[in-house]
Amino acid sequence: MGDALGWIWELLLSIGFGIGSAVIPVLNSEAYIVGVGVSHALDPLVAAIGVGVGQGLGKVVLFLAVRYRPDWAAKHKTKVPKEPDLTTRWGRFKERSARAAKKLLDLIGDAKYGVPVVALSAFAGFPPLYAVALIAGASRMRVLVFAITVLIGRVGRFALLALGVSAF
Template sequence: MPPSVVETALAFLFGVASAVVPVLNVELYLVGMGALSGGVLLAIAVAAAIGQTLGKIPYFYIGRGALNVPWLKRRAQTPPRWAERAERWRAKAEGRPLWTLGLVAVSSFASVPPFMVVSVLAGTLRMSVWSFSAVTFATRTARFVLVIYAPEAALWLL
């Protein structure tokens, strides 16, 4: 199997794993790939974005109440310091689909507010899973393209 296929498949798998287990840092992985890999950087970034999108969908369904996986529910619980903020976001987004879409886009791209919390919130607010997935994929792809090309850009600036 060509190295580019293996690297892309590993990026997808790491994307899924890091979406479910926040301790795994996909950005750090992509910076490393950007520093070490050859010409398949765009494919690696897209594969990681697909993996992240698929990995966040269970959190979305936890918010919707359609998925009951105890260990995943524990991970999806809003940390105490974010609980009040999450409630304010929910109150603002309730009945405002464009606001919800914007919140998902900003969180997915910038990770502020934490995207895991916003993924659950999007499910709670009954956002369409297709809208959630499309926005997540687009913004994660943009973020990961920036991240994976950062080492090359930094070298070019030197």
């Protein structure tokens, strides 16, 4: 009984950290998993599952925030972005970044490529999942499809990391 209760607390602690790290980029979930694996303070696999679930929940919150609050920017004073100066390296970089974000939005909203892009982001971290969650919220992707894809990708990523660290 005590061992099962300990796992529940470990899982809840890890879910909490996962939610925090999903919305606050400074909190690094990979460092948390490595720290747990090295210190053996928690069961690494339970922590990995908890962080994966928490990250999935947190990214769904970001997704829903964009999906259901699209007027937020309009209600707040925002500066109108200047056209980038294409004669400078920084201006060309900003222009390419804007085109890449537009292309990513189109891919995520596409029925054929949306799930693979989100799965790659959730598992491999490229493109960054934080940005993908925000872009997916503005796309036509369904929330359930997004949530399941992120959950599977994140739990897989952290479980492999936990098993790799605990092997040493």
